[in-house]
Amino acid sequence: MNQAMKTLAIPWRARKEFSALLRLRVGISLVLFCAFAATTQCYSQDDSSEKTSAGYVPAISGAFAYIQSARGGVQTLTPQIIPVLLVPMGHSLLIESRVEFTGFFQREDGTTGRYAGKVFKTIDYAQLDWLANTHATAVVGRYILPFGLYSERLAPVWIRNLQDSPLTYAIGTNPDGAGNGFMLRGVAASTASHTIQYSAYMSAHNSITQLPAQRAAGGDTSIFFPAGHVEAGLSYQRSLEGYQINNEAAYLSWQPQRASVDLKAEYDRNHYGDGYWIEAAHSPQQFFVAPDFFRHFQLVGRMEQLFTRNGGGHGLASVNEQRPEVGLNYLIHDDWRLVSSYGRVFSANGNANFWNFGFTYRFVWPLWPGRKS
């Protein structure tokens, strides 16, 4: 009732302007939807060919992880459970959501006392995907911001080679790496020699604790050469609230098959800082002694630097930092992995060693039995 009274109390002119604005937005949305639907119709696919035994039963995927880290003598225990829910509706619609439960426990007095801490809950994404065709997948809801190489593809705990996020991770992903709104993504052009991919998105502001997001617009495009296993890409994002800034990224990924090496590099910049990381990972496939044992090892090295601007902060460090890091991982099983790493931070606030040890486990399970064919 009170709400109704407040609504009536709004001046008539203001209500009329608001109504006109609403009509304009609805009109624009309808036009965009019709244009998208028309495009979809033009590129509609034929699903009748090439039948497989693949089923479309809802699934739960995700990872468990436990990482024990030491940074400058301070121990941190970090257990994580990250379930991913996948619910398909036919072959063209998919609901997917990922939630992170991350425990963060440290000794009460830094290096002595009992461990205490809390568990943080974060909704990474909760989105509805319409897989219209090769060129367009429409995404609505909360999604991971497609910025750079790391945030969308390498960040999951069971994928990342080193457990620490890059120093520049906050560039383009502030405040929580996700946007609330809509996104269009897909393959712009594909030939035998190269594939061009794109993403374009618009995010609205949200200050709800579990779903933080800032008003922003941006996009990402990359070109991939399958013969050489080379990908190069660019990302751009414009923050549209508060102190409006640009975020930019350039990245490169290369997997030379003969050397069994995975090379990745990214450069990020915005108003508060810029920096890069270069990472190389190698799994010895034909070691001269016990090759079946050694091919499960993965040796990783990463070098990164952050140069602050305008005082830094906003997710970045407040002073310049550089951080070399090496890691050794062992794939017990393709789903179980032991991880370890050592690095050193060089910073004006003081240098420090840091260590990580732990394991990750990835799972993919059906949620219920499917129909027998």
Add this chain to the structure above:
Amino acid sequence: MNTQRRNHFLLALVACGACLAAALAAAGQATPAASGPPRAQSAASPSAATASAGEKVFTANCARCHMPPMSLSPRITGTVVAHMRVRARLSREDEKLLLQYLAP
């Protein structure tokens, strides 16, 4: 500080440039079989050719970031591949080849 910063930046650029140059050189030296489209390859049977093409799609796209799951029930293969199509921005054709490869 500015000189040091410029030097670090130039070093990073040179490293990235060297990686890119080497990668492009490797792409240019690739064998014709690897650089050709999957459907252009000859094989004993159409299904074997499709599986091989699907394996190549997997190696070129999925294996860039992660290993294949050790066990993937055919009941959820379509669901998982649709999820990965969104994540990795795969084409519809790549999705079909992956389904043929993972759940023939």
